[in-house]
Amino acid sequence: MEKHEEIPILVTGHYLLRGLTENDAEDLFPMLSNQETMKFITPHPAKNVTEICEEIRDSLSKYHQKKEIPWIIIDKETNRFIGMFRFHKLNLWHKKAEMGVVISKENQGRGVMTEILPVLLQYGFSEMHLNRIVGDIFSGNKGSKKLLEKNGFRKEGTLRQTDFDGEKYHDTIVYSLLKHEFHTLHQLD
Incomplete structure (x- = not known):
């Protein structure tokens, strides 16, 4: 990560991931x-573009502190924003990060993450030299559970009632993937 001043561009067959910028706030607001x-x-989606600008500034500050890498996901065919991905809670000493993902409602269930997650994992383990990548999800998020398990993540456990949405508490399931597991799964060195 230290060799990149700018957030690296990652490309898959259908999608382009590029670094988040302050200019993205208006386009991200609908999502x-x-x-x-x-x-x-x-439970509290963004209320206005100003709030998103503040979140972007915070995210970019964390990038420069080497605590996060935020990307925008763009559909190459339509050139439209369809989501965001970030490695956050990044700790380069312990070589670990958590994943954060938002896919627009109309693009959920269309295989976006199925296509881009292997590229992001490859980048995390090979370029960033991470040893551990975590995905923690609400227990009701069946799509993310299926995606993580399909990509070799192991369930570590359930954190009971960790998040409150204003009406009820939600359990969080923690999944992780280690570098050697990823390399074994993909037969890499």
Whole structure:
């Protein structure tokens, strides 16, 4: 990570991942303000573009502190924003990070993460030299559970009633993938 001043661009067959910028706030507002899109992430979606600008500035500050890498996911065919991905809670000493993902409602269930997750994991383990990548999800998020398990993540446990959405508490399931497991799964050195 230290060799990159700019957030690296990652490319898959259908998608381009590029670094988040402050100019993205308006385009991200429809997605980040949508209650249904954000239901497994936060009970309080963004209320305005200014709030998103503040979140972007915070995210970019964390990038420069080497605590996060935020990407925008763009559909190469339509050139539209369809989501965001970030490695956050990044700790380069312990060589670990957590994943954070938001996919727009209309693009959920269309295989976006199925296509891009292997590329992101490859980048995390090979380029960033991470040893551990974590995905923690609300227990009701069946799509993410299936995606993580399909990509070799192991369930470590359930954290009971860790998040409150304003009406009820949600359990969080913690999954992790280690570098040697990823390399074994993909037969890499």
